[in-house]
Amino acid sequence: xxxxxxxxxxxxxxxxxxxxxxxxxxxxxxxxxxxxxxxxxxxxxxxxxxxxxxxxxxxxxxxxxxxxxxxxxxxxxxxxxxxxxxxxxxxxxxxxxxxxxxxxxxxxxxxxxxxxxxxxxxxxxxxxxxxxxxxxxxxxxxxxxxxxxxxxxxxxxxxxxxxxxxxxxxxxxxxxxxxxxxxxxxxxxxxxxxxxxxxxxxxxxxxxxxxxxxxxxxxxxxxxxxxxxxxxxxxxxxxxxxxxxxxxxxxxxxxxxxxxxxxxxxxxxxxxxxxxxxxxxxxxx
Numbered sequence: 001x002x003x004x005x006x007x008x009x010x011x012x013x014x015x016x017x018x019x020x021x022x023x024x025x026x027x028x029x030x031x032x033x034x035x036x037x038x039x040x041x042x043x044x045x046x047x048x049x050x051x052x053x054x055x056x057x058x059x060x061x062x063x064x065x066x067x068x069x070x071x072x073x074x075x076x077x078x079x080x081x082x083x084x085x086x087x088x089x090x091x092x093x094x095x096x097x098x099x100x101x102x103x104x105x106x107x108x109x110x111x112x113x114x115x116x117x118x119x120x121x122x123x124x125x126x127x128x129x130x131x132x133x134x135x136x137x138x139x140x141x142x143x144x145x146x147x148x149x150x151x152x153x154x155x156x157x158x159x160x161x162x163x164x165x166x167x168x169x170x171x172x173x174x175x176x177x178x179x180x181x182x183x184x185x186x187x188x189x190x191x192x193x194x195x196x197x198x199x200x201x202x203x204x205x206x207x208x209x210x211x212x213x214x215x216x217x218x219x220x221x222x223x224x225x226x227x228x229x230x231x232x233x234x235x236x237x238x239x240x241x242x243x244x245x246x247x248x249x250x251x252x253x254x255x256x257x258x259x260x261x262x263x264x265x266x267x268x269x270x271x272x273x274x275x276x277x278x279x280x281x282x283x284x285x
Contacts, residue, residue: 006184009157016156017194020103025050026095033084043087044079052101056094064278065122089137092200093144105154107162113151115280116238117144122279123272124230130268131226131258142207142227149191149208157183169239172246176212188212215253225254233269243269 029046032038048054054075061078062071072078079087097114104110121143128134153161160183168178176186192209203220210217211227228251235241236248244250244262255261 009160009183010185012156013152013190014193017152017197020099020152022095022198023050023053023098025053026091029091030088033088038084040079040084040087041076043084044076047079047091048075050098052098053091053094056097057090059283060090060093063282065275086137089141093141096145096148100151103155105151105158107158108151108154113147114283115276116234117147118279118283119238119272119276120144120146120230120234122276123233123269124226126268126272126275127226127230127258127260127265130260130264131222134222134226138203139223139226142204142223143230145195145204146191146208146211146227146231147187148194149187149189152190152194153187168247172241174212174247174249186212214251214257222257225251225257228254229258229260229265233265233272237269237273 025046029043032043032046047057057075058072058078061081062068068081072081082090100110105113121140124143125136125140128136128139150161164178164182165175167182168175171178176188179186188209188211192205195205195208203223206217206220207224207227210224211231214221214225214228217224232248232250233243236243239247241248243266250262
C-alpha cells in the first residue's frame, strides 16, 4: 500500500465526524450538573426524556460488575444510587454508544467493536484498582472510548483502514505506527480530535491521544500509562499475541509511572477476562 493523500483523507474523516454528535440530552445534562442548584430528581427527569440514553444508562447501571442485589428498573432509582460524577460518566458512555446506534460500518461489526472497548474498559478499571488513589470509574470511561477514532476512520475511509490493519498484522507491528507511515495520522489522533470537538474533558483528550506513546504527556501521565497497559493487554488477548512483544510492546516508562509489574498485569488480564465475560452481552445484547 502506497502513501496516499493524507490531507484528503483527514478532510473526509472530519466531515464524517461533523455528522455524528452526542445526544442533545447529554449536552443539557452537562449544563445541569454544572449548575450548583441542580437536583438529582431533575437529572433523572432529563435522562428519562431520551429513550435511547435511558436504555443504555440502565444497561450500564445493571451490569454485573456493580454487584447490585436487585435490578434497577427506573432512572430515578439509578440516579439515587449514584454520585453526580458517576452519573456524568455513565451518561457519557451511554451517549457515545447511542450516537453510533444504527450506523452500519462495512469493515467492523459494531457490537464486536463495543465489546472489545468494554473489555479494555474493564481491564483499565482493574489496573486502576491496583494503583492506590486512582478513580476507577473515570478510567473505565477512558478505556471504553480510547479506540473511538477508529470508528470515524472505518466510516470515512474503510478500504484504507482495512489495508492498514492487514499490513500491521502481517508485519506484527503496532497499528498506530503503520497508520502514521501510510496514512499520515493515527486513530489516537483522530479520537482525541473528535473528543475536543465534542468538548469532552481534557483528561479524555490527552489519554486517548497519547496512550500509544505514554512517555510523551506531561499531564495525566499515570492515567495514560494505565490506558496504554489496558489497551495492550486487551488486544494481545483478543488477537492471540504475546503481551510485551511484537505489536504489543510495552513502553518502559509505564512501569515507573504506575508502579505495576508485568506479572501483576498478566494476573489482572485474567481477572478482567472473567469479568468481561459477565458484562459483554449485558451491555450489548
